[in-house]
Amino acid sequence: MKNSLFILALFLSSFIGFSQETEVKYDEALAKSLHADEYGMKKYVFCLLKSGTNTTASKEETKKLFEGHMANIGKLAKEGKLVVAGPFMKNDRNYRGIYVFNVETIEEAKALVATDPAIKANLLEAELTPWYCTAALQETVKIHEKIAKTKM
Template sequence: MKNTIFFLAFLFFSIIGFSQETETKYDEKLAKSLNADEYGMKKYVFCLLKSGSNTTASKEESKKMFEGHMANINKLAKEGKLSVAGPFMKNDRNYRGIYIFNVETVEEAKKLVETDPAIKANLLEAELTPWYCSAALQEIPKMHEKIAKTKM
């Protein structure tokens, strides 16, 4: 749920940002702190989570792995390594969710993916690709903490 809110918050603030016609001034200090390039952008790694090959895990095993999955998400977000994470709604493509890693290379993201118990157990599989987006995206976890009435 927390992950869905991260993603929805990002979309919401993106829409608001584009709909307002107020002139904003360039904040060099903020841009540098976020490692933004001249366009206010930076590299991330996008991760598409799909159903994995493990279809024999018991409900108890799956529950334990997904509890670890959620704990890992929270840990990576607190470390600043994960900017956005969230599940997909039911779909016919076996898509389960996304991560947007605040790292520059797929190799760095692979190391982070390997810390996820659900991926280790093959309940989920990760597909990684480089992504270029607003450097402000990494501020979502901080904003989310301020708007989440119930913590996960």
């Protein structure tokens, strides 16, 4: 009985300790620099990349187009226009990857998609959707540079 009460008391004290909020201070300068709204959120455009209609490209042509695709990703990330990009693992839905563009409108995202050689050649197809997410997402690229031991 004493052991049960001790374990219960230990559990409750741990629970109370973890449930107490630690005070996080609002950083107005950071919020403004990231164009965050009052909730710390902002608009982006989410891009789902799917397999395109071009199934006749040679291996050599495909390789060259995807090298351009990767170079374009790097360029857009450096410009701050692309905050997330990455491929999907093998799947049965023809999903190839995603982009999250740091723009507010579909029209702006269409202009960025048009710079991708693999999309221009119809190896990939882009489906664009407005998205509302944390403004802190923009910091992902900076953090990634600090944790990637090998650069692409």
